[in-house]
Amino acid sequence: MSPNLESIASKVKVIGKRNPVYAEIAQWVGDLLSETVQAAGKFRLPELDFDQAPSLEARSQGRSFLDPEKLSLDWEQAGALYKHLVDLLTKRENGLKQAEGLLQALAKDQNGIPKLMKAVLASDFEAIETAAREFKIDPPVLTLILRLSLRPALLNVAQAVFERLDLNQWSYGHCPVCGSAPKLADFSGEGGMRTLHCSLCETAWPYTRLRCPFCENDNREDLSYLRAESEEGLRVDLCNRCGHYIKTIDLRELPGPIIVPLDDVATWHLDIIAQENLENRKFDNRQG
Numbered sequence: 236m237s238p239n240l241e242s243i244a245s246k247v248k249v250i251g252k253r254n255p256v257y258a259e260i261a262q263w264v265g266d267l268l269s270e271t272v273q274a275a276g277k278f279r280l281p282e283l284d285f286d287q288a289p290s291l292e293a294r295s296q297g298r299s300f301l302d303p304e305k306l307s308l309d310w311e312q313a314g315a316l317y318k319h320l321v322d323l324l325t326k327r328e329n330g331l332k333q334a335e336g337l338l339q340a341l342a343k344d345q346n347g348i349p350k351l352m353k354a355v356l357a358s359d360f361e362a363i364e365t366a367a368r369e370f371k372i373d374p375p376v377l378t379l380i381l382r383l384s385l386r387p388a389l390l391n392v393a394q395a396v397f398e399r400l401d402l403n404q405w406s407y408g409h410c411p412v413c414g415s416a417p418k419l420a421d422f423s424g425e426g427g428m429r430t431l432h433c434s435l436c437e438t439a440w441p442y443t444r445l446r447c448p449f450c451e452n453d454n455r456e457d458l459s460y461l462r463a464e465s466e467e468g469l470r471v472d473l474c475n476r477c478g479h480y481i482k483t484i485d486l487r488e489l490p491g492p493i494i495v496p497l498d499d500v501a502t503w504h505l506d507i508i509a510q511e512n513l514e515n516r517k518f519d520n521r522q523g
């Protein structure tokens with residue numbers, strides 16, 4: 236499931252060609268991602284008690300296979316990878332300034348488990364933002380380094396669970412493995428079937444096209460999409476009912492595979508377009 240080093244390198248190239256504004260950040264994230272792939276072998280496989288897994292019936296009602304907050308991961312290796320990634324960051328312009336704060340942020344722990352890693356598993360973005368302010372780090376940098384340092388452990392878990400899943404039984408918008416929200420979507424194949432990609436464990440699962448994965452709303456009047464100007468194969472799907480959106484990459488027009496952390500940073504302009512659009516709509520609705 237983990238994309239290999241070649242596919243990371245070729246995606247970095249594709250992104251730089253498609254949108255030169257992202258060439259540098261894609262190269263940087265690609266380098267960090269490659270480090271996570273190389274570190275994966277050092278991670279101890281987590282103990283997963285499949286006897287404790289939710290029943291088929293519970294899963295058919297939308298219970299994900301596991302609860303990421305309860306996972307016992309290889310914290311030692313995750314901490315070592317975090318420090319290694321921070322070390323690489325210091326070689327970047329402005330990186331040195333943030334490195335000290337990043338190391339202090341990791342030191343906050345509870346029973347030997349870094350509190351902020353727990354916050355990532357709980358999708359507690361507020362705790363991460365607060366820590367970023369406290370330690371004077373850019374929030375996206377802190378989020379990225381935390382996510383990447385947990386990535387080998389999470390991908391291992393996802394792979395072990397994935398082999399036991401029947402995705403035909405799953406029709407929900409949250410991740411069948413860990414219950415987190417999707418980060419990206421893609422269209423592929425004839426008719427453009429939609430696949431969602433988990434924000435935490437990067438598991439991919441099919442999901443119907445005309446429905447919002449966040450609130451399950453399928454009223455077409457509340458669903459719309461936007462494209463960035465002159466950009467083939469990229470769009471953002473919006474839901475007017477819950478105010479969420481998802482960025483979509485059309486793999487019939489752009490080369491795959493989806494590599495969540497890379498494709499996410501290379502589409503930040505779509506986040507801005509989506510957020511502005513949803514803000515304006517809120518305003519329009521207020522106007523009457």
Ligand SMILES: [Zn+2]
Binds near residue numbers: 410413415433
């Ligand atoms: Zn997941």
Ligand SMILES: [Zn+2]
Binds near residue numbers: 449450475476478
């Ligand atoms: Zn919605």
